[in-house]
Amino acid sequence: MELDLNQKEEYKETELGLLPKDWEVVRLGDVGNIITGNTPSKKVKEYWEHGELDFIKPPDLQNRVISTFSEKISNKAIDKARTVKEGSILVSCIGIIGRVGFASHRVAFNQQINAIEPNNNIYPWFLFYTLQTQQRQIENLASYTTVPIVSKAKFIDVKIPFPPLSEQKKIASVLSAVQEAKEKTEDVIKATKDLKKSMMKYLFTYGPVSLEEAEKVPLKETEIGLIPEEWDVVRLEDVVEIHDKKRIPLNSTERSKMKGNYPYCGANGIIDYVNDYIFDGEFVLLAEDGGFWRKFENSAYLMKGKFWVNNHAHIIRAIESNSVNRFLLYWLIFDDIEKYTSGTTRKKLNQNVMKNILIPLPPLPIQQKIASILSAIDQKIEAEENKKKALEDLFKSLLHNLMTAKIRVNNLEKILDE
Amino acid sequence: MAQNNLDTKTLENWLWEAACKIRGPIDAPKYKDYILPLIFLKRLSDVFEDELNELSEKFGSFETAEDFIKSDHQLVRFYLPPEARWSEVAKKTTNVGEYLTDAVRTIARYNPKLQGVIDIVDFNATAGGQRIISDDVLVALIDVLGRHRLGLKDVDPDILGRAYEYLLRKFAEGSGQSAGEFYTPGEVAILMSKILDPKPGDEVYDPCCGSGGLLIKTHLRFKEKYGDDRTKYSLKFYGQEILHSTYAMAKMNIFIHVMEAQIALGDTMNRPAFLTDEGSLKKFDLVTANPMWNQTFAQSVYENDPYNRFVFGYPPSNSADWGWIQHMFASLKNDGKMALVIDTGAVSRGSGNVGKNRERDIRKEFVEKDLVESVLLLPENLFYNTSAPGVIIVINKSKPAQRQDQILLINASKLYEKGRPKNFLPDESVERIAEIYLNWKEEEGISKIISKEEAAKNDYNLSPSRYVAQNGEDETLPLEDAVVQLKEAEEERKEADEKLEIILKEMGLWN
Numbered sequence: 022m023e024l025d026l027n028q029k030e031e032y033k034e035t036e037l038g039l040l041p042k043d044w045e046v047v048r049l050g051d052v053g054n055i056i057t058g059n060t061p062s063k064k065v066k067e068y069w070e071h072g073e074l075d076f077i078k079p080p081d082l083q084n085r086v087i088s089t090f091s092e093k094i095s096n097k098a099i100d101k102a103r104t105v106k107e108g109s110i111l112v113s114c115i116g117i118i119g120r121v122g123f124a125s126h127r128v129a130f131n132q133q134i135n136a137i138e139p140n141n142n143i144y145p146w147f148l149f150y151t152l153q154t155q156q157r158q159i160e161n162l163a164s165y166t167t168v169p170i171v172s173k174a175k176f177i178d179v180k181i182p183f184p185p186l187s188e189q190k191k192i193a194s195v196l197s198a199v200q201e202a203k204e205k206t207e208d209v210i211k212a213t214k215d216l217k218k219s220m221m222k223y224l225f226t227y228g229p230v231s232l233e234e235a236e237k238v239p240l241k242e243t244e245i246g247l248i249p250e251e252w253d254v255v256r257l258e259d260v261v262e263i264h265d266k267k268r269i270p271l272n273s274t275e276r277s278k279m280k281g282n283y284p285y286c287g288a289n290g291i292i293d294y295v296n297d298y299i300f301d302g303e304f305v306l307l308a309e310d311g312g313f314w315r316k317f318e319n320s321a322y323l324m325k326g327k328f329w330v331n332n333h334a335h336i337i338r339a340i341e342s343n344s345v346n347r348f349l350l351y352w353l354i355f356d357d358i359e360k361y362t363s364g365t366t367r368k369k370l371n372q373n374v375m376k377n378i379l380i381p382l383p384p385l386p387i388q389q390k391i392a393s394i395l396s397a398i399d400q401k402i403e404a405e406e407n408k409k410k411a412l413e414d415l416f417k418s419l420l421h422n423l424m425t426a427k428i429r430v431n432n433l434e435k436i437l438d439e
Numbered sequence: 440m441a442q443n444n445l446d447t448k449t450l451e452n453w454l455w456e457a458a459c460k461i462r463g464p465i466d467a468p469k470y471k472d473y474i475l476p477l478i479f480l481k482r483l484s485d486v487f488e489d490e491l492n493e494l495s496e497k498f499g500s501f502e503t504a505e506d507f508i509k510s511d512h513q514l515v516r517f518y519l520p521p522e523a524r525w526s527e528v529a530k531k532t533t534n535v536g537e538y539l540t541d542a543v544r545t546i547a548r549y550n551p552k553l554q555g556v557i558d559i560v561d562f563n564a565t566a567g568g569q570r571i572i573s574d575d576v577l578v579a580l581i582d583v584l585g586r587h588r589l590g591l592k593d594v595d596p597d598i599l600g601r602a603y604e605y606l607l608r609k610f611a612e613g614s615g616q617s618a619g620e621f622y623t624p625g626e627v628a629i630l631m632s633k634i635l636d637p638k639p640g641d642e643v644y645d646p647c648c649g650s651g652g653l654l655i656k657t658h659l660r661f662k663e664k665y666g667d668d669r670t671k672y673s674l675k676f677y678g679q680e681i682l683h684s685t686y687a688m689a690k691m692n693i694f695i696h697v698m699e700a701q702i703a704l705g706d707t708m709n710r711p712a713f714l715t716d717e718g719s720l721k722k723f724d725l726v727t728a729n730p731m732w733n734q735t736f737a738q739s740v741y742e743n744d745p746y747n748r749f750v751f752g753y754p755p756s757n758s759a760d761w762g763w764i765q766h767m768f769a770s771l772k773n774d775g776k777m778a779l780v781i782d783t784g785a786v787s788r789g790s791g792n793v794g795k796n797r798e799r800d801i802r803k804e805f806v807e808k809d810l811v812e813s814v815l816l817l818p819e820n821l822f823y824n825t826s827a828p829g830v831i832i833v834i835n836k837s838k839p840a841q842r843q844d845q846i847l848l849i850n851a852s853k854l855y856e857k858g859r860p861k862n863f864l865p866d867e868s869v870e871r872i873a874e875i876y877l878n879w880k881e882e883e884g885i886s887k888i889i890s891k892e893e894a895a896k897n898d899y900n901l902s903p904s905r906y907v908a909q910n911g912e913d914e915t916l917p918l919e920d921a922v923v924q925l926k927e928a929e930e931e932r933k934e935a936d937e938k939l940e941i942i943l944k945e946m947g948l949w950n
Contacts, residue, residue, distance in 0.1 A: 072892065084793055093892065195946070198939045204793045205932035211792065212921070212928040219921035232919070235826060433945050 032426075037182055041426050044184045050177035052148065053139040056105060057114075057173045058130035061098040068098035076102070077130040079113035082122035085149070085200055087111065094129055102129040105136045108145040112136070112152060114171040118163055119156035123149050135176045147189035150196045151181045154424045182424055188431040192423045195430055199419060203412040210405045217398045218317055221355045228252075228383060229390040245356070245379050252383045258376035260344040261337040265372060267299055270331040288312045288333040290322055298327035305350050306334040307358075310369040314358035321353040335375055345385065347392035352380055445587055445594045447601075453587060454605055460580045464572050467610035471603060472684060473572070476560050477584050478602055479691045480543065483517055483557075484525035485590040490515045517550045517694075529585050535574040536563035539581075555704075556690040559683065596696045597659070600625070603650055603688060607823055608861060622823055623729040623780060626864040627831075628652045631778045632660035633873035634813075634833055635725045639665060641674050644723040644770055646707040646730070646763070648678030651689035651700075653727045658698050676700035677723065679707045708740055708759070708766065720746050726767045726777035732825070733782060733923045734759040751804040752797055755927045760785040761801045764832070768810075774837040776812075783830050783902060784920035786814050788927065790900035798927070803899045806846070806891060810834050813847040813876055816903040818855035819917075820862045827917035828852060830903070833876070842879060846894060849875055849886045850907035884908075 032039050035046045049055060058077075061068045072093020081089045094102055105111075106127050113120040115133040123145065130136060139145045152159075159179055163169035184192070227235040228249045239250040248254070276285060281296025288308040307321040310333055314320040323346060330336050339346045361378055362368040383391070422428040445453075458470045465473060494504040494514065512518035521527060523542040531538050539562040547558040564571050572580075589598060607622050623631075637643060637657055645653050654676045661674050676698055680686040686704045693700040703712030713721040741753040741762060748769040754761040760781050767777045789796030805811050812835040820826040854868035864872075875886050887906045894901060904914055916924065943949035 088793075090895070195942055198935070198942050202932070202935040202939045205928065205935040208792045208796070208928040209925070209932050212925040215916055216918075216921040216925050219916045219918045222915045223918045232825070428946065430946060 035182075037180060038425060040182055041184070041429070044182055044426065046180050047183040048177060049137060049179045049181065052143040052181070052183070053109075053137040055173060055177050056103050056136050056138065058103050058132050058134045058136065059101075060131045061094055061101040065098070068095055068101065069093075071095050074099060074102070074104065075126070075128045077111060077122070077124075077128050077134065079115075079117050079120055079133050082111060082113055082120040082134075085123055085197075085204075086125045087122040087128070088125075099129070104129045105138050109136050109138045110145060110149050110152060112159070112176070114159070114163075114176060116168050118169055118171060119152075119159045121149060121152045135171070135173060142186065143183070144186060144189040144193055146193035146197060147184075148181070150193055150420060151424055152179075154420060155179060155181060182426075184426075184431070188429075191430045191433060195423065196416065196420060199412060199416045203409055203416065206405055206409045206412060210402060210409065213398060213402050213405060217395065217402070220395065220398060221317075221351060224391045224394065225352065225355055225381060228387055229394060243381075245381060248381045249383070252381050252387075255380050255382045256376060257337070257349075257378040257380055260380060260382065261305075261339055261349065263372070263376070264300070264304070264336045264338065268330045268332050268334075268336060269299060270333075271295065271329070284324065284328040286324060286328055286330045286334060289319065291328075292331075295329050297329065299329050300324070300336065301327045302338070303346055304336050304338050305346050305353070306330065306336055307353055307375065308370065309333050309335050309372075309375075310364075310367060312358075312368075312370065314362055314368070314370065316357040317354065319354060320358045321350050323347065323350050335370070335372065343385070344380075344382065345388040345392055347396060348388035349380065351392060351395050353378070445598065449587075450598075450601060451605055451609075453583070454602055455609070457580060457583045458606070458610065460583055461572060461576060464576060470610050471606035473560060473562075473580070474584070474606060475599065475603060475688065475691070476543070476557060477580065478589070478599060479557060479695070480528075480546075481525050481584055482589040482598065482695060483546070484519060484523075485588055485593070487515060487517065487519045487524065489590045489592070512549065516697075517546070517553065519546055520549060525585060529581055532578060533574060535577045535581070536570060536572065539563075539577065552694070553690075555683070556687045556694075559687050597655070599688075599692055599695050600650070600652060600655055603692075604652075622649060623652050624821055624823070624861070624863065625652070625656070626866075626869050627729075627780060627817065627821065628656035629660070630815075630864070630869045630873055631727055631780070631831060632656040633869070634778050634831070634876055635660075635727055635776060636877070637661045637674055637725060639673070641724040642677065643674055643725045643727065644677040644713070644721075645728050646679055646711070646726070646766055646770065647728050648680050648689055648702065649685050649729070651678060651692040651702065653729065654678055654689075654698070654700065655692055655696055657725070657727060658696060673699055677703075677713050677721075679703045679705060679712045681706050708736060708762065711746065711766070711770075713770075720748070720770050722772040722775065723770055724772055724775050726770050726775065727779065728763065728767060728777075729780040730759070730763040732760065732827075732829075733757065733784070733919070734763075736762060752801040754801065755797050755930055757926045757930065758784070758788075758798070758923050761798055764805075764834070765801070768834060771834075771836055776833070776835045776837075778831055778833045780817075780829055780831050782920055782923075783816065783828055783917060784923055786830055786832065786901040787905075787916070788920070788924045790898040792898075792928075796927075796931070799899055802901065803895075805834065806894050806899055806901070809838065809844055809891065810836065811846050811901065812838055812842065813849065814901045814903055815849040815872060815876070816852050818852050818862055818864065821855065821864065823861065825917075825919060827919050844891045845888050846891070846901065847876065847879055847886060847888050848901065848903040848906050850903040851885070852904065854885075 031042055033042050037046050073096050074094050075090040076092040076094045077087060078091065081087055081091055083089050104127055105124060107124055109124045111122045111124060111130055111134050113133055114135045137148065139148055159171055162175040163171050226247050227238045230238060240247045241250045243254050245254060276293050276295055279296045281294055283295050283298040284291040285293040285295045286306055288311045303325045305321055306324055308314065312320050339349055358370065361374045362370045457474050461470060461473060491504055494508065495501045498504045498507060508514050508518065523545045528539060528542055543558045547554045562572065562577060604622065604625055631653060635657060637660060643654060643657050648654055658674060678689055678700065680689055683704060686702060689702045693702060705712055711720060715721055735757050736759045738753060738756055741749045746769065749762065749765050751765055764779065767779060771777055789799030792799060813833040815831040817829045819828045822829060849872060851872050854864065855862045856865050875882055880886060881888050885907060889906055897905065940949055
């Protein structure tokens with residue numbers, strides 16, 4: 022399967038490096054019809070009203086199959102536009118260079134995009150994947166005036182490896198399987214994040230009880246919404262110690278002189294590492310300015326161990342006898358903290374206002390239970406993110422190995438077409 | 440005609456008292472299984488008495504009338520032999536369980552239509568050698584239930600429906616989920632009947648009809664609009680229900696309402712009961728349902744479907760929502776219309792996913808084919824077995840011209856009144872929502888008309904709260920829905936993982 026030195030005579034030197042003898046190197050112009058897009062006049066309203074046909078621009082080239090459609094053109098504009106059929110590959114060639122998308126139906130596209138309507142001798146998905154390995158080559162073709170541009174003439178000349186059709190299909194099939202697994206993992210991450218939101222809303226309304234019990238929990242209406250009757254509503258300063266006075270901001274010059282391993286924390290997370298620390302223990306950091314404070318946004322985060330904090334995050338710690346750090350953290354994420362901030366252009370959460378943030382306060386064991394339920398969901402999200410990252414790395418590695426024929430799949434039987 | 444002498448408060452006190460009599464030997468969720476058949480018997484008995492009295496006047500004497508009826512049972516709705524009438528049952532003090540059970544079986548023998556309906560409860564049943572309900576308790580229960588007359592002129596026919604709803608609401612909370620009973624709150628059923636707006640001659644179908652609530656409300660809506668002249672107009676009703684005890688309730692209900700209805704027992708998804716001579720699904724003018732939300736079916740149910748129902752795609756295993764919708768859709772005539780109540784996730788799950796998603800893709804087909812007419816978001820904590828809100832989806836095969844390529848989204852999430860343990864939609868809200876739908880109106884903060892393109896832009900998410908925001912409301916999914924969504928994503932991912940593993944194994948990269 023891997024390149025075997027004894028079989029080296031089966032390989033030949035090409036302008037794309039060492040490739041199997043039965044592979045060729047071809048120009049894009051050899052494998053399909055190349056079309057540069059255009060934009061029907063924006064002045065003619067009827068071209069853009071009651072749109073029928075998706076009109077693709079480089080920002081729409083996000084996913085494998087193009088699925089973001091920001092604009093449509095009407096039937097009246099179809100003669101004025103350039104369109105390609107389903108199975109065509111679109112590549113951005115002005116501005117952002119080398120983004121690739123697969124068209125699952127007939128589309129129109131603007132002048133920043135060159136499209137390839139593939140011939141029968143090339144498998145469209147193979148073309149799609151192989152173009153991803155040619156991003157450097159395409160970028161190097163760009164002429165720079167104000168924005169980088171790859172002309173159609175140059176685009177036609179882009180070289181790609183060209184294995185026999187059956188192997189093209191197998192290569193595409195392997196890569197699609199990895200991409201599919203990655204995309205499904207992204208969906209799992211999204212669903213888990215949605216579950217976290219729903220769970221927060223549920224736990225902060227009924228407490229950590231089963232669905233059946235939830236109906237029977239006596240609730241009361243408070244300034245922060247419905248909560249179980251037995252909970253209190255308190256102000257943040259009643260349940261935390263505030264350690265803002267110990268914070269020390271360091272500018273980048275200072276930090277460059279003290280590179281190290283201790284996290285240096287700002288409004289929204291770790292921004293650098295330094296060789297000293299001013300805090301040791303578990304704390305909640307809540308953005309003071311430059312934060313994202315809306316409902317479900319990460320207005321706060323938890324830090325453990327030895328670290329440094331600048332003056333953009335409040336640093337607080339639960340008073341152990343009546344509250345739990347993680348519980349407070351999740352409330353600060355759940356609640357809309359923006360309503361406490363002031364300022365118009367750059368919003369700020371002043372310490373005095375922060376002290377008055379209202380917090381629901383269940384008994385300690387309940388706080389712990391809520392925190393551990395939500396932490397379990399967070400751990401799942403993290404594990405899924407790691408899996409996604411691993412699949413991305415696997416994809417890159419396979420893409421490189423398959424397109425350079427370091428791994429061959431031509432003789433594998435179970436790998437079928439898509 | 441029928442007067443409602445039994446006001447809600449009296450009815451509730453009455454049922455409460457009856458429930459108190461069997462408290463202890465019977466679990467609260469099962470109160471209704473004993474109380475409702477007895478109420479039905481009382482009603483049959485009182486109606487029979489009314490008919491007997493009427494005929495006595497006609498024939499001159501009570502004895503003649505009795506003789507005539509005895510020889511021709513067609514003279515009355517249901518024939519009750521003397522020993523099975525309430526007055527006789529109420530006299531018994533010993534062997535009551537046995538007597539009562541015999542009485543209902545006798546009635547079923549004389550009236551084949553009531554077989555498997557009135558005779559399903561064994562009042563004489565024992566558990567571990569002990570009577571479940573002792574004769575003393577039965578006597579007390581019969582005494583309480585005998586207190587009100589339930590004849591034609593005494594109460595409105597909805598007595599059984601109202602009693603059912605009360606017992607369920609009061610005693611069956613929390614048990615509904617496992618029991619599979621998904622009673623649709625009366626006001627939601629009324630709203631749906633107004634949306635469906637039945638016309639003379641329509642055939643109406645409910646594939647998971649439960650105790651028949653939605654069909655009955657459709658019948659009542661029709662009567663309200665077209666009057667009670669049965670010779671001129673009529674509706675035909677069809678319902679199927681999987682649970683025997685609930686099926687029996689539906690039958691009792693339609694008998695009391697004198698509806699022209701066929702109720703079938705069985706599993707609609709695997710064995711739909713209403714078929715044409717050729718064996719394909721019968722088609723109806725109107726289809727209405729509140730199917731079990733997020734029901735689990737094996738994929739084989741969809742893959743091996745002999746009725747060609749799932750043409751828009753197979754739903755995921757852990758939520759049959761779009762399976763039910765497609766069953767209903769396949770049961771519609773070419774110009775038919777359907778409305779169903781379902782969890783909110785059915786209109787939002789999968790939208791925004793990167794890859795394929797079965798529910799989104801099926802929903803997309805319905806939108807692209809311009810079949811979805813309206814989606815209505817209901818308030819939270821309205822349904823008996825869940826605090827989750829729920830939506831009504833209206834699908835119309837012949838949308839009026841001015842509604843083409845448009846969908847009306849109604850956010851009724853705030854139009855409720857608080858109640859314990861359940862919230863409810865007050866009459867004026869039902870009126871208002873129905874009026875918005877029927878007049879196809881946009882109203883600030885309540886409803887919005889979106890184009891097909893707008894739906895496409897939102898990746899076919901049809902959640903009304905997404906388009907019609909209300910103060911302080913967020914788009915957080917109900918917890919149950921969020922879990923279903925996660926399970927679906929995991930199921931899809933599992934397939935992708937397995938496929939990848941096979942490939943990597945063959946490449947020698949996975950050991």
